[in-house]
Amino acid sequence: MATGFQSITLKTLFFVTALAALPLKGDEPDAPARRLGVIFEGSFEKAEITTPIEGARKTQLTAYYEWDFGVRPFTAATWRERALDWEKLLPAALAVADKLVDRLEPELVRDSRGIILYAILKDKDPFLTSVMLSPKLLEKFRETLGDRLQVVLVDRHRLYLFPATGGRLADYGPALVTEFRRAKLPVSLEIFLLDEDGFEVIGEVERSAPVETAPLPAP
Numbered sequence: 001m002a003t004g005f006q007s008i009t010l011k012t013l014f015f016v017t018a019l020a021a022l023p024l025k026g027d028e029p030d031a032p033a034r035r036l037g038v039i040f041e042g043s044f045e046k047a048e049i050t051t052p053i054e055g056a057r058k059t060q061l062t063a064y065y066e067w068d069f070g071v072r073p074f075t076a077a078t079w080r081e082r083a084l085d086w087e088k089l090l091p092a093a094l095a096v097a098d099k100l101v102d103r104l105e106p107e108l109v110r111d112s113r114g115i116i117l118y119a120i121l122k123d124k125d126p127f128l129t130s131v132m133l134s135p136k137l138l139e140k141f142r143e144t145l146g147d148r149l150q151v152v153l154v155d156r157h158r159l160y161l162f163p164a165t166g167g168r169l170a171d172y173g174p175a176l177v178t179e180f181r182r183a184k185l186p187v188s189l190e191i192f193l194l195d196e197d198g199f200e201v202i203g204e205v206e207r208s209a210p211v212e213t214a215p216l217p218a219p
Helices: 010-014 076-081 086-103 128-133 135-145 169-182
Strands: 036-042 059-067 070-073 107-110 116-122 149-155 158-163 190-195 198-204
Touching: 036 070, 036 086, 036 128, 086 128, 086 135, 116 128, 116 135, 128 149, 128 158, 135 149, 135 158, 135 190, 149 169, 158 169
Parallel strands: none
Antiparallel strands: 036 059, 059 070, 107 116, 116 158, 149 158, 149 190, 190 198
């Protein structure tokens, strides 16, 4: 169920003040705060509280909250019960994303000459894909990949980042498709362009590209 909030871009989030994660109703006063956040997921997922992403046809942004056994998507009922809307959720989600970017160590893949071809972000945190919301993500890779990135969210726990200028994402298309088809929690094969102006979907990895191309590291 879309909430009527405008399509999400970093332009919106650059000007949002990060707030601490909001405790869920029913938590004990001395219990650790549980995070509220967002997860980029495939549009084939049947979530109730979603908001569109600029240019996307196969990826959506879904509201989630933590509980004792991981995360759950908000239902319309729990959304109303917490008196939430996207204006309240996004600052909390941005705070989660910023902390993730700060602690994650990317895997940098180089060619035989030592030139960085792309980066991999992988982590078991269920909110990993929300790093796309953080302005810190672009800053983290500015010196290694440039100030414009192409990002593919193959899996909720594995992201690929390529330089948008002079990058070789197309060379890895078949390998990305294969990984996507094998993923336990696939997101989509849409390509996000991330730069200082925000992020948007600019296309999709070619599913029918020739197979004689570069492999990816094993998950």
